[in-house]
Amino acid sequence: MKAIVLEEHGNIDSLKIKNVDDPICQENEVIVKIKACSINHLDIFVRKGMPGHQINLPIIPGGDASGEVIQVGDNVDKSWIGKKVLIDPNVQLKSGRIGIMGEDTNGVLCEKVSVSPSRLIELNNTIDMFEAACLPIAYGAAWRMLIKRGKIQPGEQILILGASGGVGNAAIQIAKLNQCFIIAATSSKNNEQKLKEIGADVVINYSDKPDFHKIVRSMTGDGVDTAINFTGGDSWVKTLKCMKPNGKILTCGATAGFDPKTDIRFIWRKELNIIGSNSWNKEDIHSLVSELEKGTIKPIIHKIISFEKIAEAHKILESRQFFGKIIISL
Ligand SMILES: NC(=O)c1ccc[n+]([C@@H]2O[C@H](COP(=O)([O-])OP(=O)(O)OC[C@H]3O[C@@H](n4cnc5c(N)ncnc54)[C@H](OP(=O)(O)O)[C@@H]3O)[C@@H](O)[C@H]2O)c1
Numbered sequence: 001m002k003a004i005v006l007e008e009h010g011n012i013d014s015l016k017i018k019n020v021d022d023p024i025c026q027e028n029e030v031i032v033k034i035k036a037c038s039i040n041h042l043d044i045f046v047r048k049g050m051p052g053h054q055i056n057l058p059i060i061p062g063g064d065a066s067g068e069v070i071q072v073g074d075n076v077d078k079s080w081i082g083k084k085v086l087i088d089p090n091v092q093l094k095s096g097r098i099g100i101m102g103e104d105t106n107g108v109l110c111e112k113v114s115v116s117p118s119r120l121i122e123l124n125n126t127i128d129m130f131e132a133a134c135l136p137i138a139y140g141a142a143w144r145m146l147i148k149r150g151k152i153q154p155g156e157q158i159l160i161l162g163a164s165g166g167v168g169n170a171a172i173q174i175a176k177l178n179q180c181f182i183i184a185a186t187s188s189k190n191n192e193q194k195l196k197e198i199g200a201d202v203v204i205n206y207s208d209k210p211d212f213h214k215i216v217r218s219m220t221g222d223g224v225d226t227a228i229n230f231t232g233g234d235s236w237v238k239t240l241k242c243m244k245p246n247g248k249i250l251t252c253g254a255t256a257g258f259d260p261k262t263d264i265r266f267i268w269r270k271e272l273n274i275i276g277s278n279s280w281n282k283e284d285i286h287s288l289v290s291e292l293e294k295g296t297i298k299p300i301i302h303k304i305i306s307f308e309k310i311a312e313a314h315k316i317l318e319s320r321q322f323f324g325k326i327i328i329s330l
Contacts, residue, residue: 003110004310007058009049012311012318020060023114030080030117031071032087036133036304037108037328038064039313040166041255046103047314055103062109062328063089063102066123066133076117084123086132086289087115088282098279100137109310111330121285127292134299134325135288138166139174140280141252143288145228146174149277150250154179156225159216159242161235162255163200164191164323169300171228172199177296183224185212191323198300206235213241223247223270233257240266248273300324 005018025031039062046061065087069080087108093099101107123132145167146152158175162168163184175182176199184200186192187207195203202219206212212235217223223244229235233256239249240263249272254260266272291297302322305313306329313326 001111002307003060004062004307005058006047006061009047009055009057012047012314014047015061015310015314017308017310020110023112025071025073025114027073027075028116029073029114030069030076030120031112031114032065032067032085032120033070033112034065034067034108034110034330035129036066036330037062038133038138038166039317039326039328040064040137041253041317042100042103042137044314044317059102060106060108060110061102062107063100064133064136064138065108065113066129067113069120070112072117080117080120083120084125084127084129086121086123086135086285087113088119088121088285089136090279090281091119100279109307109328119282121282121289123289124293127289130301130304130327130329131292131299132289133327134166134301135292136280136285138325139170139288139297139299140284141277142167142170142174143284144280145250145252145277146171146178147287148284149275150226150248152178152180152226155181157181157183157220157244159183159185159224159227159239160200161185161206161227161229161239162231163195163203164188164320166325167230167252168228169198169324170297173297175199177291180226183216183219187320188323190321194300194323210234211238213238216242220244226250230254231256232260234260236260237263237266240272243270243272245270246273248275250275250277252277302326304329 184195230253232254302324304327
């Protein structure tokens with residue numbers, strides 16, 4: 001089968017399209033024929049390599065995929081055959097730790113994968129397979145961060161940074177579903193109107209106005225209840241300045257840098273709550289699929305690109321000239 005293979009960390013050229021062996025269906029597993037994959041910022045981190053986190057190479061990258069079950073192992077219920085499914089990228093590693101496909105094990109950027117049926121989420125026939133492929137990592141991480149860790153409440157004022165990407169779009173839709181007042185911040189002028197269309201009440205462009213905290217303060221008086229910051233870097237101290245006393249900052253990543261300068265005076269004076277959030281679980285993905293069925297969550301797709309053009313997908317993601325998710329179609 002064809003697969004994207006990363007043999008060494010590096011630039012976009014390090015992603016190679018290769019022929020590899022088909023997966024073998026073990027007795028407790030199923031084979032899923034992949035229909036659509038969505039690309040995440042994680043795929044860029046995996047390609048480039050991450051300080052302090054070793055990735056065993058070569059690896060087939062990619063964590064998010066929808067597809068169809070085409071084969072089942074001897075111990076698996078045959079009724080799975082022909083079902084449309086989403087794969088939970090979380091995988092139990094031999095060490096006992098939970099890892100992610102495409103980072104800790106081979107991923108989904110290939111024609112077929114072999115997985116345990118316990119990791120499948122069945123999709124009904126009305127669900128768009130491209131939209132479903134957007135959900136697990138970005139929407140799953142946003143669901144856990146806002147609902148489980150952040151316990152957001154109706155009426156809260158929420159600041160969402162990096163709003164144009166996968167997690168950002170998902171956070172806006174989830175906050176809207178929970179009747180929050182949303183201030184979305186983006187670096188892209190082209191995306192301002194689109195952010196309003198998916199639920200932002202106010203949009204701040206921080207490439208025009210890097211001191212976004214001053215705008216947030218002038219708009220809210222004493223600051224926001226909650227901020228979603230997965231950008232880190234220069235945005236961190238400014239986010240501390242955006243907060244109401246006893247406000248909470250939710251973080252699940254550090255796109256612009258994981259070791260930013262901080263100012264802990266804001267944390268103690270305002271008694272801020274800094275809450276980390278990592279990953280999602282299968283129940284979160286089920287909740288998202290059910291919202292997708294109801295039409296209350298609608299993943300935003302920037303572009304669908306053919307498998308052979310994986311380099312273009314990475315190029316768009318790195319350029320920040322996009323809105324929503326980039327899909328690879330097989
Ligand atoms: N812990 C977890 O389980 C988990 C799961 C999913 C994602 N994450 C993390 O969450 C972050 C977002 O992931 P994603 O897949 O949504 O990424 P993405 O689709 O690439 O979107 C990231 C957004 O952040 C902004 N951005 C990009 N590069 C930036 C930079 N250098 N400085 C400041 N802002 C930047 C851009 O928004 P604007 O164009 O609007 O400025 C971009 O659209 C990543 O750090 C990722 O690792 C963590």
